[in-house]
Amino acid sequence: MKHRRNTPAFTFLAWASFVLSFLAMFIGIYTLDASLPVKGYYVVSALFLTMSSFVLQKTIRDNQEDDRNAGVGLYGEPEEKRQKNTSS
Template structure:
């Protein structure tokens, strides 16, 4: 039976989530203490949320494309080996 393995160590996962939460807290503090109207704060918040969500999406798409490329290479390698 194969043992389940993870690509990232628990320490790296903790670092990634820790830094994400840390910077969310910094952005929240910065927006709260900003001496601008609510409309300006909302604009900054909207832009921040957009950047965060799109960065997750881009990271997933890049990872999925790389995995697909590796899978196709393995698939065609197996077909070539069967042909010979």
């Protein structure tokens, strides 16, 4: 069985908050008293912000996993060197 870092309740909370905030944003844009081009601008901006947030968090996570797999510490120096410096 695959080990999960988060509990099912926390995963549900994360997805529920994402969906609810997404719906609230689009309901707010739909009911906004503005012209169609203004609403379109807000929709495109909201979608771009959402997509770029996902891409940014994936890139950061992938880079951290690559560093961990390569034995590189948090500050970019090799893990062995960092451990020697802290134990001295």
